[in-house]
Amino acid sequence: MSEQVFTVDALKRILLEGAGADESVDLDGDVLDTSFEDLGYESLALLETGGRIEREYGISLPDDVFGEHPTPRALVAAINALLQDAVAA
Template sequence: MTAAPFTLDDLKRVLLEGSGAPEGVDLDAADVPDTEFEQLGYDSLALLETASRIEREYGIELDESVVGDATTPRAFVAAVAAHAA
């Protein structure tokens, strides 16, 4: 497991590695942390892939509810951080 906390930049990196960048979306925009994943162009399969990559990279096991309940990047990062603690 990585000692550093999981951040929004980590989430963006994993999203880009696993699912790429949706056309016309700037993941560095100020409103991205509170924008619904669906509005950003990421569907449930992209989030499942992201969760799987995070589990492998950080050596944690995420509940299935993380993908369903964390509908924004900020919520996803908080959920991962809570599981990693």
């Protein structure tokens, strides 16, 4: 199995494809440490985002992944840890 890396750019793409973006939010700006809630993403949008990540990367996300990792930086790190664990298994 080849090692995959989940990037901030991949997260931004998936967020935009699945839920769009609030017109007042510039995802190309400095948003790494901004909560998803402050970026305008509510639970339904995050569920869609999580499902898209699972399908695209072939992993299963914990139910509380967005609660435990409420910013793009934290989520990207968590997903990369899951991907690394999947390769090691």
